[in-house]
Amino acid sequence: MRRxxxxxxxxxxxxxxxxxxxVWSSAASAWPWPRAARASWRDGREGGVRPAPTASxxxxxxxxxxxxxxxxxxxLISSAGPVSAHxxxxxxxxxxxxxxxxxxxxVEITFSEPLASDFxxxxxxxxxxxxxxxxxxxxxxxxxxxxxxSLPALEPDTYTVAWRNLSxxxxxxxxxxxxxxxxxxxxxTTPDIADPPVLxxxxxxxxxxxxxxxxxxxxxxxxxxxxxLRPAAAISRTSASALAxxxxxxxxxxVIALTALLVLxxxxxxxxxxxxxxxxxxxxxxxxxxxxxxxRWGQAWAWRVLxxxxxxxxxLVSTRVRSGWLARNGRHxxxxxxxxxxxxxxxxxxxxxxxxxxxxxxxxxLLHLLAAAAWVGGxxxxxxxxxxLRxxxxxxxxxxxxxxxxPRFSLLAVMSTTVLVVTGLYSTWVQVTVFRGLxxxxxxxxxxxxxxxxxxxxxxxxxxxxxxxxxxxxxRAAGLLRRIVRVEVVLAVLVxxxxxxxxxxxxxRQTAEREDARAGLRFEGEDxxxxxxxxxxxxxxxxxxxxxxxxxxxxxxVEDAExxxxxxxxxxxxxxxxxxxxxGGEDGRYVAEAVTASVAGVWQTEVLVERPDAFDARSAFxxxxxxxxxxxxxxxxxxxxxxxxxxxxxxxxxxxxxxxxWTAKRDRRLPQAAVTTAGVAALSLAFVLLGRLPTxxxxxxxxxxxxxxxxESVAMGQEIYTANCAPCHGEALHGDGPGGAGLEPPxxxxxxxxPLHSDEALFNIISLGVTxxxxxxxxxxxxxxxxxHLINYLRSAAADVDAAAAxxx
Numbered sequence: 001m002r003r004x005x006x007x008x009x010x011x012x013x014x015x016x017x018x019x020x021x022x023v024w025s026s027a028a029s030a031w032p033w034p035r036a037a038r039a040s041w042r043d044g045r046e047g048g049v050r051p052a053p054t055a056s057x058x059x060x061x062x063x064x065x066x067x068x069x070x071x072x073x074x075x076l077i078s079s080a081g082p083v084s085a086h087x088x089x090x091x092x093x094x095x096x097x098x099x100x101x102x103x104x105x106x107v108e109i110t111f112s113e114p115l116a117s118d119f120x121x122x123x124x125x126x127x128x129x130x131x132x133x134x135x136x137x138x139x140x141x142x143x144x145x146x147x148x149x150s151l152p153a154l155e156p157d158t159y160t161v162a163w164r165n166l167s168x169x170x171x172x173x174x175x176x177x178x179x180x181x182x183x184x185x186x187x188x189t190t191p192d193i194a195d196p197p198v199l200x201x202x203x204x205x206x207x208x209x210x211x212x213x214x215x216x217x218x219x220x221x222x223x224x225x226x227x228x229l230r231p232a233a234a235i236s237r238t239s240a241s242a243l244a245x246x247x248x249x250x251x252x253x254x255v256i257a258l259t260a261l262l263v264l265x266x267x268x269x270x271x272x273x274x275x276x277x278x279x280x281x282x283x284x285x286x287x288x289x290x291x292x293x294x295x296r297w298g299q300a301w302a303w304r305v306l307x308x309x310x311x312x313x314x315x316l317v318s319t320r321v322r323s324g325w326l327a328r329n330g331r332h333x334x335x336x337x338x339x340x341x342x343x344x345x346x347x348x349x350x351x352x353x354x355x356x357x358x359x360x361x362x363x364x365x366l367l368h369l370l371a372a373a374a375w376v377g378g379x380x381x382x383x384x385x386x387x388x389l390r391x392x393x394x395x396x397x398x399x400x401x402x403x404x405x406x407p408r409f410s411l412l413a414v415m416s417t418t419v420l421v422v423t424g425l426y427s428t429w430v431q432v433t434v435f436r437g438l439x440x441x442x443x444x445x446x447x448x449x450x451x452x453x454x455x456x457x458x459x460x461x462x463x464x465x466x467x468x469x470x471x472x473x474x475x476r477a478a479g480l481l482r483r484i485v486r487v488e489v490v491l492a493v494l495v496x497x498x499x500x501x502x503x504x505x506x507x508x509r510q511t512a513e514r515e516d517a518r519a520g521l522r523f524e525g526e527d528x529x530x531x532x533x534x535x536x537x538x539x540x541x542x543x544x545x546x547x548x549x550x551x552x553x554x555x556x557x558v559e560d561a562e563x564x565x566x567x568x569x570x571x572x573x574x575x576x577x578x579x580x581x582x583x584g585g586e587d588g589r590y591v592a593e594a595v596t597a598s599v600a601g602v603w604q605t606e607v608l609v610e611r612p613d614a615f616d617a618r619s620a621f622x623x624x625x626x627x628x629x630x631x632x633x634x635x636x637x638x639x640x641x642x643x644x645x646x647x648x649x650x651x652x653x654x655x656x657x658x659x660x661x662w663t664a665k666r667d668r669r670l671p672q673a674a675v676t677t678a679g680v681a682a683l684s685l686a687f688v689l690l691g692r693l694p695t696x697x698x699x700x701x702x703x704x705x706x707x708x709x710x711x712e713s714v715a716m717g718q719e720i721y722t723a724n725c726a727p728c729h730g731e732a733l734h735g736d737g738p739g740g741a742g743l744e745p746p747x748x749x750x751x752x753x754x755p756l757h758s759d760e761a762l763f764n765i766i767s768l769g770v771t772x773x774x775x776x777x778x779x780x781x782x783x784x785x786x787x788x789h790l791i792n793y794l795r796s797a798a799a800d801v802d803a804a805a806a807x808x809x
Contacts, residue, residue, distance in 0.1 A: 087113040087145075087167040087174055088510070090624075091601075095541045096178035103154040103182060107133070107161050113353065114144035118290045119166035119173070119276040122149045127158045144168065156183035166276045169353045171297030172506075173200060173275050198441045199504050200275045207271050209500030211264045212345065213493065216369075218257035218308065219338040220377005221384070222331060225250045227412060228378065229385060232405035238397065245392045249384055251319060258312035258338065265305050272297070300347035307344070311337035342369050350507050354430050357642035361430050364649070368423040375416035376492040378409055383489050386482045399478055403471040406481070410464045411660070411670055415678070417457065418656045422649045429645065433635050436515070437508030445505065449498035452491050459488050509635050516635070520544075525607070525619030527711035529553045532607050532619045534566075536595065541625050546592040548582050550609055550617075557588025563610040564590040567799065571622070571704045572601035577799070597625050606709060608800070618796065620709040640693065647689045654682030705759040707785065709792035717793025720786055724778065733797055743774045754798045762791050 091110040094100055107124055117139035124133040133149045140146040147163070159182065164175040199205060229250070233243050273283040273291045292298035311334045318330020326333075343366055351365035352358055385405070389398045428446065437443055463484055470477040516522065520537035533549040546566050550558040564582040582590035597603055602624050609617040657679030664670040707713050722731075727739035733750035740747040754762065766787045769777035778787065 087111040087115055087165045087169075087172070089163075089176065089178075092161070092178065094180040096180065097540070097542060099181045099185065101183060104151055106148050106150045108146065108148045109161070109163055111145050111147070111165060113167045113169050114296075115139045115147060116166040116168050116276070116291070116295045117141075117144070118287075118294060120147055120164065122147055122161060122163040124149060124151060125160045125162065126155075132159070154182045157181075158184060166291075166295065167297075167353070168295040169297065169348070171272050171276075171291075171295055171348060201271055203271050204275065205497075205500045205504040207264060207268045207500075208503050209497045211261065211268055212499060212503075213496045214257050214261040214264055215304075215308075215338075215342045215345065216373045216377045216496070217380050218254060218261055218311070218377075219335065219342045219373040220375075220379075221250060221253050221257065221381040222335045222338065223374055224378040224381030224385075224409070226332070226335065227374075228405050228408045229381070232401060232408055235404040236397075236401045238393075238401050242393060242397065246385055246388050249388045250381070251315065253381070253384055254334070254338075255312055255315060258308050258315070261308045261341065262305060262312070265301060265308070269298075269301055272301075296352070297348040300344045303347075304341045304344040307337045307341035311335075311341065339370070339373070342373055345369060349503065350431055351427065354637065356639040357430055357637050360642050360646035361427065363646065364423040364426045364430075367419050368427065371416040371419035371423070375413050375420070376496070378412060378416075379485060379489050379492055382409060383482075383485045386478070386485060390478070390482070395475060395478070399471055399475075402478055402481065406463070406468050406471060407670060410460075410468060411664060411675070413460055414464075414660055415657065415675065417460070418653060418660070420453075422652050426645055426649050430637060430642070431507040431509060433509045433637065434512050437512040440508045440511035442502055442505045442508040442511065445498050445501040446508070449495055449502070452495045452498065456488055456491050456495070459484055459491070513635050521623055523605075523619075523621040523623075525621065525710070527617035527619055529614045530558065530609055530611065530617030531555070532609060532617060534605065534607055534619070534621065536605075539625070541597055543593075544595045544597060546580065546582060546595045548590045548592070548607060548609075550588045550590065552614070558609070558611060559585045559588055560613075561585060561590070561609050561611055563608070565608045566592050566595065567606040567608070568595060568597065569604045569606075570597075570601060571604055601625065602704075604708065606796070606799075618709070618711050618714060620711075620713075622708050643689060643693055647686050647693065650682050650686035650689060654679045654684075654686060657682060705763075705788050705791055707788045707792060709796055713789050713792045714796045715793075716786070717789040717791070718797075720782065720790045721793055724781070725790075728774070733794070740774075745773055747774075750794055751798045754794045759791055762794065763787055766790060 088111060089109060090112050093108045094104055107122060109122060120139055121137040122133075123131055123137070126132050132154075133151055135149075137147065137149040140148065147165070158179055160177055160179050162175070162177040164173065166173045225247070229246065230243075232238075269288055269292060270283060273288045274280050276291055277283055277287055279287075292302050314326075314330055314337065315334040318326050318334070321327040321330070346352060346362050346365040346369065349362075349365050351361035354361045382405075386402075389401065393401065432438060432443060432446065438447065463481065467477055467481050467484065471481070516539075520535055521539035522536075523534045525532045525534075529552055531551045531553070533551075535547040535549075536544045537547070538544065548564055548566065550561055550564065552558055566580045566582060567577050568580065569577040578596070580592040580595050582592040584590045602622065604620065604622045606618065606620045611617070657675055661672050661676035661679060664672040664675055721729075726737055728737045728743070728747040729735050729740070729750055730737040730747075733754075735747040735749045737747065757765070765775070766782070767777055767779040769775045782790070
C-alpha cells in the first residue's frame, strides 16, 4: 500500500469568507492571460529579475475594477428618480393673462423640478413697478416643486409675477415672469416669450470643461496603465527597472489630475453659487454650504470632492508603504475611487433631469463617461507613455513594448467607441428628440462634438490600420505614432470643450419647445384617405383659435367636408367634453374660434371630418397646457420607448462586443475571453430589461384612458366590440342585439350610458362585469390595452350619435 504524508489541517475560515473568496477567484479566472506573459514571468524569475506585473495580479485587478464599475452603475440607476430638465413653470394660480374678479390671497407657482429654498423666490409688482406682496415667498417643504407668496387685498390693476429659482437637480438657475389682471381688462397683448441667456455665466462652460477633463484624466490614465501598459510590459518582457520611470510618471500624472480636480471643483462651487445668488464675492461660507447641502447638484459635487480626495490620499499613502495590503492594492483602490468621482457627474447632468426616462438616461450617461475615460483618458496616458519611453528606452525595446501595447489600446478604443456611439445616440434622442432642435445653441455644440469625434475616429483608424502593423519593424513608426496621438489628444480636449458647452446650456428639446410655444400647438394625423393638421393658437390656458387643414392622400385640399368637429376634453378632471364646429373650407382650411381651455393640465382633442366622397376621418391628440406658454412638456418622451431603446442599445453593444471578441482571437496577446464575457453581460442585461418592460398601459391620473382615441385605437376597439359585445348590445350600441332578447334586465343602450361614466368606471365594468345581470367580466379574455381600445370606440361611437343628432351649422 502506498504511504502518503498526512496533510496539514487547513486553517478554518467562516463559510461566508470561503464562499466570497471562491466567487472572487472564479470570476478572476474568466480573464485568461497570454502564454507569453506567463513565460515572461517564469523567465524573469529564473533570471533573477522580476519583470512587470504578471497575469494573476492583472487578472484579479481587472475583474475587481469591472465588479466595482458594475455595482456603481446599478446603484446609480436604481437610485435615480424621474425629474425634468431645468425647473420650468408647469402651472400657476392665478394663471397667466387671467382676468380676476376676486382678489387672490396668494400666488402659487408649480415647477417641473424641486427648488432650493434659499435661492428661489417670487415677487409680485403692480403696474408702477412697486412690490406689493407680503414678502413671505417660500418653497413648500412638503412639495419642493411648489413656491408661494401671500398677497394683501388688491386694487384693480395689472400685476406682474416675477420669479427666480435654482434647481436642486442640475444646479441651473432660471427666472421669468407673467401677468394677471384684477378687475381691469387687458390693455396690451401678451409679451413674446423671452429667450433665456445661452450661458448662465461665461465662466460656467470653461469650469465644467476643465473639471470634466481632470476627472477623465484621473480615471483614464491609471486605467490605461492597468489594462494596457502593465500587460504589454509582461508580454514584451520589459524589465521592472525599465518600466519604473513610466510607472512613476503614471503616479505623478494621476496625482496631478486628482489635485486639479479638487482645485477646479472648488472653483466650480464658487461659480455655481455666484449664479444662484447673483453675487460674485459674497458667496463664500454659508451660501456655498447651502448649495452643497440643499441641492442634488451640490450633493453630487460633495461626493465628487470626497471621492477624489480619498483617491489622491490613498495613492500618496500607497507609494510610501513598502508592504502590506495597501502597498499591493492602493493603486486599484485609487482607480475605483476616481471612477466613482467620475460617475457623480451623471447625477447632476441633463440625463438626471429628463422626465420619465431618468434611469435609462443616467445609465447611458454613466456608460458614456466610463467609455470616455477609457479612450480619451487612455489617449492622455498613451501620449505620456510615448514621451517617457522616448527618453528612457532604446529604440528597439521601445518598439517592442509599443507593439504589445498598441493592439491592446486599439481593442480598448474600439470597445469604447462602440459604447460612445450607442450611448451618444441615446442621449441625443433624449436631449434633442426632434430634428429642429439641432438649430439651437445646444444643437450646434452637439454638431461640433460629432465633427471632432469623427476626426478622432479617422485618426484612430490610421493608427489601427497603418501604424500598428509597422511598429515591430519600421524605425520611424514610433515617431509617427507620437505625432498622431498628439493631434488626437488636441481633438479629444476640444470634444470635452464641446461637452462643457452642452452641459452649460438648456437641452435642444427645450429650445424647440419654446419655439413651438411661440407658434402655438401643432399636430398632424392621418386616417385612411384623409390628412389632418391642427393648430391651436396661442396654445395656452384661455381662448384659443383652432385652425384645421384637411387634405386627401394626394395632398390636395378638401374643401367640401360636410362637417368638421373638434372635441376638447380635460383629462385631469371630470369636466366633460366640449365640441366646436369649424367652418370655412377654402383651401381645405377650417377655423373654430374661442376654443377655450379653462385650466392648466392634460387635454385631449379629437378632430372628426365627415366627407361626402370618402370615409369619415378621426384624429386624436393629447397635450399639456401650462399657465404660461413656457411650459416644458410640449415635446414628450415616452417612458416605454426610452426603455425599449435601452434594451436595443444593450443588445447592440453585446453583439458588437461578441464580434470584437471573435476578431481578437486571431491575436493571442489580446484578452478575447474578457471581451466576449463583456458582450454576454451586455446581452444578458438586454434580456433582463426586456423582461421588465411594461406590457399594458396604466390609467392616467383620475383613472383616465392612457391610450389616445386615434383612428387605429378606435378601429381596434370596433373589432373587439363586434366580436364580444355586438351580439347583445347591437351594432349601433342601442342594446338591441339578437343575443339580448329575453334578458332581464335588458342590455344597456350604450349611446346613453357611456357618456355618463368615467373611463375608470367603464374599465371596471368591462373587466369585472355587472352583478345581477348577464354582463360578464372580460378581465381574463381581454388585455388591459384591448379594454382601453374598446372604451375609445364606445366613446367615439356614442359621440358620433350625438353629432349626427345635432343640427348642421
